[in-house]
Amino acid sequence: MRAFQLTSHDTPPALADLAVPDPGAGQLRLDIAACGLNFADLLMMSGQYQDTPALPFTMGMEVAGTVNAVGDGVTGFAPGDRVAVFGGQGGLAEQGVFDAARAVKLPPAMDFVQAAAFQIAYGTSHVALDHRARLKPGETLLVLGAAGGVGLTAVEIGKVMGARVVACARGADKLAVARAAGADHLIDAASQDIRAEMKALGGADVVYDPVGGEQFDAAFRSCKPEGRILTIGFASGSVPQIKANHLLVKNLSVLGLYWGGYLAFRPEVLTGSLATLLDWFDAGKITPHVSDVLPLERAADGMALLRSRKSTGKVVIRIRD
Template sequence: MSQMQVRALRVSGDSDMPVESDVALPLPGEGQIRVRIEACGLNFADLLMLNGTYQDTPERPFTLGMEVAGIVDSAGPGAGHFAPGTRVAVFGGQGGLAEAGIFDAARAVALPDGMDAVAAAAFQIAYGTSHVALDHRARLVPGETLLVLGAAGGVGLTAVEIGKRMGARVIACARGADKLEVARAAGADHLIDAGTADIRAEVKALGGADVVYDPVGGEQFTAALRACRPEARILTIGFASGEVPQIKANHLLVKNVSVLGLYWGGYLSFRPEVITRSLATLLGWYAAGEIRPHVSHVLPFDRAKEGLELLRTRQATGKVVIRIPD
């Protein structure tokens, strides 16, 4: 198949508002596949890209959308294992909010039978982040207490689900009864309302935390640190509060606490096998019915900006997915 014209939501110039544009897609090159996109999962990082504060923000102009699901329509040299017609999910880092895109085949996985495009587009980043964080970085073991901040968000909710699957006692912290109920449904054993409760006091009353999963930062990080047990591990996943916490090293020393950074996408450049193994485990859990993405909103392509605003205003739980028509 030859070059094609597609609609895409592009970021260009100095504007932080993406604009729908027509883009010409060539044939895929060495090690690449061209995918007709059926769904694109939105992430908080998309918002950071708009204002240029994400660690992997592409040069402008670029197409928003970090993860997609769709059907391969052509494969370049060296990517023939993804034959046309193969259903795939791709973590491309960009290019997802479009009718089609060209991606490195190394960033694609074939979808299991029974996994639809919406679930697949909501899967890789959220589940991958939480599984690598809890399993590879924190070495969470059964019986430990896991405190999840931002527990109803895109990654936080998967941390609740995966932590419970790994045998932890899970304390979920989120704002408001509705979001806490979503966390309860994902397996949380204890609930803390971040809007009204004293996080430190409530976690300590529950015996303290062995592992803290923190995509929020700010004051919640400080409260969680003070509620840690000796030899606890704190995972810094992101800073949705907008405040990067400043850590006093003497506090770590006194309790023998470790702070562990986790940037899931970074493993693609220096240890891609970590992601490969993790996704194989996660897709196996999905096939067995042990995990299921929570998608609070599925919107058509022409409402993609509305989807981004749902993330910005924290009205979503779990994931927001944009369904892209033919």
């Protein structure tokens, strides 16, 4: 089978021919139909991600496909089932073996491309806004990087949760995508002063930040008393340094969120969140936005789209129909 494999942090990943793996106890083997790309994939390529697997490994954190074999002890799944899996690796391949505990059956209305774009982005935003920040109806939510993979889902989820959503992104095209996702107000990070714009809107109760850098600093100063700031990632490449004395002046809270980390200590947070999100999908409240769908041979081009920030929403690699 073909697989997009990383063998060194000093050289780019490339397609390789690998043997088809057999499922072990508690595992499923999938005919992989699609794999969603994430900013974390870029960090894995350079060895900077907190959960970078040992080399060599097949890239691709989240997949959707059809079960073709099950290992010993697996219950609840059978060959022919359509599933999505957050595997952490192994997704950019024609077949893959994953723990059954990480798999979820797809609703009939969800296609494989949507499913491959669903778990990490929507899961991150829902756990962040609901479980961590306790976002309330009527509160003002500022979303940085609002046209990106996770940012756009934060806009959608914020609206479903009843917040007034302010979307911040670079350029009119990206802001138009955020507006279509339900944003009430728009801030162009390329030409407008985030702090001044938020002051005119009365400030933020919750900030969702996958960007870091100067935008974090401006959003930090835009918070209302008892504001909550969610640190999701640092797409700008700059990790903010927070002065603790500034937190106490407004009684602010800075909340970290690593979605995948809950698998190790509170997996029920993720399973409960995912059940809610799938219900919202079935009800038409949320719809994955995929700007680019590319074949496996162009997986490197998909990574380049993420790196250049030219995509909106998600980039998905389609491996089979």
